[in-house]
Amino acid sequence: MAQKIAVIGTGYVGLTTGACLSHLGHDVVCVDVDAAKVDALNQGEIPILEAGLDELVQEGRTSGQLRFVVGAAPAVADAEFVYLCVPTPQGGDGSADLSYIRDAAAEIGPHLPPESIVINKSTVPVGSTRVVEQALGRSDVHVVSNPEFLREGSAVHDFLHPDRVVIGADDQSAAIRVAGLYLGLAAPLQVTDPASAETIKYASNAFLATKISFVNAIAAVCEAVGADVNDVVLGMGYDKRIGDAFLRPGPGWGGSCFPKDSHALVKIAEDAGYDFDLLKGVITVNDQQFTRVADKVEQAAGGSVDGVTIAVWGLTFKARTDDLRDSPSLEIVGRLVERGAVVRAYDPAVDAGSDDARLHGIEVCGDPYAACDGASVLAILTEWDEFKWLDLDKVAEVMAAKRVVDGRNLMDRNPLVRRGFVLEGIGR
Numbered sequence: 029m030a031q032k033i034a035v036i037g038t039g040y041v042g043l044t045t046g047a048c049l050s051h052l053g054h055d056v057v058c059v060d061v062d063a064a065k066v067d068a069l070n071q072g073e074i075p076i077l078e079a080g081l082d083e084l085v086q087e088g089r090t091s092g093q094l095r096f097v098v099g100a101a102p103a104v105a106d107a108e109f110v111y112l113c114v115p116t117p118q119g120g121d122g123s124a125d126l127s128y129i130r131d132a133a134a135e136i137g138p139h140l141p142p143e144s145i146v147i148n149k150s151t152v153p154v155g156s157t158r159v160v161e162q163a164l165g166r167s168d169v170h171v172v173s174n175p176e177f178l179r180e181g182s183a184v185h186d187f188l189h190p191d192r193v194v195i196g197a198d199d200q201s202a203a204i205r206v207a208g209l210y211l212g213l214a215a216p217l218q219v220t221d222p223a224s225a226e227t228i229k230y231a232s233n234a235f236l237a238t239k240i241s242f243v244n245a246i247a248a249v250c251e252a253v254g255a256d257v258n259d260v261v262l263g264m265g266y267d268k269r270i271g272d273a274f275l276r277p278g279p280g281w282g283g284s285c286f287p288k289d290s291h292a293l294v295k296i297a298e299d300a301g302y303d304f305d306l307l308k309g310v311i312t313v314n315d316q317q318f319t320r321v322a323d324k325v326e327q328a329a330g331g332s333v334d335g336v337t338i339a340v341w342g343l344t345f346k347a348r349t350d351d352l353r354d355s356p357s358l359e360i361v362g363r364l365v366e367r368g369a370v371v372r373a374y375d376p377a378v379d380a381g382s383d384d385a386r387l388h389g390i391e392v393c394g395d396p397y398a399a400c401d402g403a404s405v406l407a408i409l410t411e412w413d414e415f416k417w418l419d420l421d422k423v424a425e426v427m428a429a430k431r432v433v434d435g436r437n438l439m440d441r442n443p444l445v446r447r448g449f450v451l452e453g454i455g456r
């Protein structure tokens with residue numbers, strides 16, 4: 029049955045949630061405080077790079093089941109369900125900053141219909157359901173935790189084909205009503221209490237980050253002992269208890285979630301009296317990985333990058349997204365710039381003319397060959413598929429020296445070696 033839904037926040041999670049829920053047959057209004065974003069969406073322009081999202085938004089706009097507005101009050105006035113999909117950035121002490129959640133809840137509280145349900149999809153620490161309840165100031169409105177596990181770049185696919193749907197609620201009837209929204213999805217449904225739902229989200233992200241730090245540490249061991257990490261992961265992955273998912277060595281993990289969520293979990297544990305040394309180690313290994321990759325580039329440049337031109341392919345935190353938030357590439361580039369390097373970069377999802385402050389000090393080029401012009405080392409830091417098919421003869425022609433640091437183990441070794449390139453990967 030079609031339900032009336034409002035979604036607060038139209039970022040990666042909110043826009044995907046709104047578009048997918050309208051695709052599942054619900055009537056959805058998406059709200060944002062950013063008027064330019066709402067205007068663009070009303071023109072049919074999608075502000076983020078997300079496979080399949082454009083089609084769903086156009087489908088919803090055409091059917092009239094997906095609308096975009098500024099201002100939460102009128103949007104929630106007849107909503108049966110209201111999703112909170114607002115940011116929960118890292119605060120100064122590492123904990124999640126709940127100010128956006130509080131503000132959004134306080135804004136909608138007086139306008140919610142009786143017996144409506146507020147569903148929190150933002151990633152929040154244990155106890156936040158209570159924070160939302162207090163900010164709403166409504167005893168007749170239920171608050172339910174429904175953490176989101178989508179990945180950027182495959183957000184629509186992940187939303188529509190989730191590994192599980194987790195609902196955290198104190199009230200069984202509210203949980204059942206929320207579960208009803210997902211009837212069209214073939215996924216296991218777990219109903220639990222809010223504290224467990226909120227912890228599932230942080231524990232999942234922390235575990236995935238742990239796997240990557242582990243494999244990056246194994247890659248360092250491989251380099252030290254002369255083993256090949258790709259073969260090691262293959263051999264480990266045959267063991268069904270281990271599997272090979274999320275064990276790709278690389279430049280370190282980043283993005284809008286793992287960094288802030290791992291710090292938040294350390295703080296949640298600390299506040300509760302547990303010293304989460306393991307997770308602190310996972311974060312330390314990740315910081316070391318950024319430095320290790322910067323060191324590799326420095327070594328490839330002959331021991332110093334001071335005044336040396338370095339080409340970089342890939343700026344986003346992973347391929348198939350335009351998101352630069354906490355990108356490992358930018359961490360590594362930052363270390364190189366600090367050491368005096370002149371960085372020329374190319375990324376298929378980043379405009380050459382971008383005035384994004386995070387790109388300050390980097391010359392962003394319009395094509396991958398221009399980035400290599402005069403460079404002494406090429407560092408590959410994001411695993412865009414198209415990098416594999418570029419013209420290596422052209423790359424060799426424009427570079428000052430034929431040296432590649434492949435931070436994603438993306439490239440085929442032989443074609444590079446045949447053309448006289450010296451190639452350094454991760455853990456091999």
Ligand SMILES: NC(=O)c1ccc[n+]([C@@H]2O[C@H](COP(=O)([O-])OP(=O)(O)OC[C@H]3O[C@@H](n4cnc5c(N)ncnc54)[C@H](O)[C@@H]3O)[C@@H](O)[C@H]2O)c1
Pocket residue numbers: 036037038039040041042059060061062065100113114115116128131132135149150151152176177178179180284285
């Ligand atoms: N990005 C992901 O892959 C992902 C996945 C799962 C969970 N999460 C969690 O979901 C939450 C949102 O993340 P995101 O990446 O979508 O953020 P985002 O920054 O892409 O989008 C947030 C949107 O909320 C809007 N906003 C802020 N305050 C508002 C208000 N009071 N009313 C209306 N709109 C408001 C902002 O303008 C922005 O458009 C975070 O808690 C994040 O940790 C993110």
Ligand SMILES: O=c1ccn([C@@H]2O[C@H](COP(=O)(O)OP(=O)(O)O[C@H]3O[C@H](CO)[C@@H](O)[C@H](O)[C@H]3O)[C@@H](O)[C@H]2O)c(=O)[nH]1
Pocket residue numbers: 151176177178179180181233236240273274275276277278279280281282283284285286289345346356
């Ligand atoms: O084997 C791997 C897998 C990932 N990464 C890196 O890890 C980071 C995160 O990647 P990914 O998890 O694919 O991206 P996100 O879109 O940030 O998704 C994560 O964070 C979201 C926000 O909480 C969760 O919803 C998702 O389940 C969780 O995968 C990126 O820098 C990747 O390059 C690796 O280095 N090796």
